[in-house]
Amino acid sequence: MRKRHLAIVPALNEEHTIASVVESLRRDAPSFDILVVDDGSSDDTFGRAESAGAYVLRHPFNLGIGGAVQSGFTYAAENGYEYMVQVDGDGQHDPKEIRKLMERMESGQGRIDMVCGSRFLVPNGYEAPRARRAGIWIFSRLLSLIVGQRVTDPTSGFRLFNRRAIELFARDYPHDYPEVEAVLMLHFHRLRMCEVPVRMYQRGGGVSSISTGKSAYYMVKVMLAIVVGLLRARPVVDPGDDPAVAAAQGI
Numbered sequence: 001m002r003k004r005h006l007a008i009v010p011a012l013n014e015e016h017t018i019a020s021v022v023e024s025l026r027r028d029a030p031s032f033d034i035l036v037v038d039d040g041s042s043d044d045t046f047g048r049a050e051s052a053g054a055y056v057l058r059h060p061f062n063l064g065i066g067g068a069v070q071s072g073f074t075y076a077a078e079n080g081y082e083y084m085v086q087v088d089g090d091g092q093h094d095p096k097e098i099r100k101l102m103e104r105m106e107s108g109q110g111r112i113d114m115v116c117g118s119r120f121l122v123p124n125g126y127e128a129p130r131a132r133r134a135g136i137w138i139f140s141r142l143l144s145l146i147v148g149q150r151v152t153d154p155t156s157g158f159r160l161f162n163r164r165a166i167e168l169f170a171r172d173y174p175h176d177y178p179e180v181e182a183v184l185m186l187h188f189h190r191l192r193m194c195e196v197p198v199r200m201y202q203r204g205g206g207v208s209s210i211s212t213g214k215s216a217y218y219m220v221k222v223m224l225a226i227v228v229g230l231l232r233a234r235p236v237v238d239p240g241d242d243p244a245v246a247a248a249q250g251i
């Protein structure tokens with residue numbers, strides 16, 4: 001029988017780590033179905049993910065991380081999943097910690113639509129490359145200012161989404177380097193996020209999409225996306241029974 005929770009693992013050329021990521025998800029997050037989105041890999045990511053026991057959705061060519069994750073949202077929306085968690089295919093995230101994200105989502109302290117695993121909420125010895133750290137610092141200041149709450153790890157890809165967030169991002173999800181923009185989108189659609197501290201590891205093999213050389217491009221692209229995001233018309237959301245949403249829209 002299909003479960004109510006889905007773990008999606010975007011993966012591009014992760015043949016060295018994908019099987020162990022799928023195995024640890026099966027072991028440590030047993031209430032989750034597992035969907036690996038093979039984003040046009042040229043290695044054996046597909047075969048290894050499938051033999052480890054995941055469903056695998058295979059893009060015929062590379063769409064980029066945003067496209068890969070959006071395929072996950074679409075699958076989760078169409079198949080009626082209640083929660084979707086996103087986990088890197090390189091072993092950086094520990095499936096044991098999904099429980100922490102779930103506990104926060106279900107803690108009853110107000111509605112939360114996205115829980116984000118943060119490396120920086122409590123010091124944990126994680127050292128991102130220098131250029132990446134500078135980018136994270138700038139984006140976390142800027143985003144915190146715009147969304148009016150502290151965001152410490154805006155590029156984290158370890159995130160849990162509820163049904164509202166799944167439906168929003170199945171319709172529209174940023175491309176290229178999507179995490180920072182996704183926080184902004186969530187804010188403008190009046191959905192709510194929070195962070196919980198997690199450990200993150202260095203990737204287990206393969207190469208990161210964000211090499212030091214690409215960091216400058218990343219910075220410029222995401223800065224532009226933030227500016228464009230600020231200029232875009234605000235969506236009008238049905239406030240339902242949420243007085244805070246109604247007030248924010250002046251209804």
Ligand SMILES: Nc1nc2c(ncn2[C@@H]2O[C@H](COP(=O)(O)OP(=O)(O)O)[C@@H](O)[C@H]2O)c(=O)[nH]1
Binds near residue numbers: 011210
């Ligand atoms: N680089 C890259 N990663 C992708 C793509 N599509 C899916 N992914 C996967 O997205 C996840 C996050 O990417 P990663 O390079 O680890 O980014 P980082 O953790 O932010 O350094 C990994 O599991 C990748 O395999 C893509 O087009 N490019």
Ligand SMILES: [Mg+2]
Binds near residue numbers: 088090092203208
């Ligand atoms: Mg990674």
